[in-house]
Amino acid sequence: MPHDHVHLTLPAWIADEIGTETVYPDDLSKMALAVRLSSRNVRETSGGPFGAALFTDTGRLLGVGVNRVVSQNCSLAHAEMLAFATAQQAMNRFRLNQNGERIVLATSSQPCAMCYGASFWAGIDAVLIGARADDVQSLAGFDEGPLPADWIGEWQKRGINVRRDILREDACAVLKAYGESGLVY
């Protein structure tokens, strides 16, 4: 009989990194949290150089994620996926915006093909992106997978707005530190 459940956990340091900040009013503060999570994940060797966070439009934090693929033996455990799933289970809803509230995802790097696809079902209204896919490939060596040619347009068609290059240099510095470490974790 195969396994009948999946259990994924965030690192123990998450609460410490979030601290007591409770409101993230603008795009920069939202992205700053995502990048800080990616950086701490590398420093703690608890996963790859990626962090993500979900907020209401007014800036209330709903959920966070970091890459946990190696430590949790699970290729699904990307930062965005863990942010989606932890927020959904915390709020008891499989679409985060199903009550009409606008939901914003901030992610330290452009979502890969899986996280991009997942974003259509998670119930989000806006995506803030730090580093670009090219940065992820060139600095940290990760394949981002195949996307539709007009991937930004496909988001917009479904009411999901996108803003790129927010704190891109900070996000790239984390990718670079991971790439230069030569480690895989």
Add this chain to the structure above:
Amino acid sequence: MPHDHVHLTLPAWIADEIGTETVYPDDLSKMALAVRLSSRNVRETSGGPFGAALFTDTGRLLGVGVNRVVSQNCSLAHAEMLAFATAQQAMNRFRLNQNGERIVLATSSQPCAMCYGASFWAGIDAVLIGARADDVQSLAGFDEGPLPADWIGEWQKRGINVRRDILREDACAVLKAYGESGLVY
């Protein structure tokens, strides 16, 4: 503090449905299990009309999944995703084929944009598909999301072979039963 973990479970009837069969030697027997899982999931109202299973090339069953989005409050909980994650955690590896064994995914319907993206990181070598994306949309009303124009070619470029329309009529009958029920579960 947001939730720090995700827990996803398969329905309690899974072991009963799998029964004592231990080897699935060919494409038809692999797909027959995926379709049976999709059908039972609808009959038990434990999730949407989708089932998936993972096998070694020689036909040993490694993991199964069914749609659990509504019951688990999680948009990630598609059949293919649960099959990937349960098999990976059972085998303690984040890429199923990392020891060189060929791995086959059988899925009752064409993977959506999320599951398609996830298939590149799961460590699989072949995909068997029952119903087509058009069937999923027209019979059960689900959006499959945007894919690259040459989605089959993108799989092949990365060494993932595809065979479609296996037991397509059986898979469509399950989609149709779900669609006609008028329920969402």
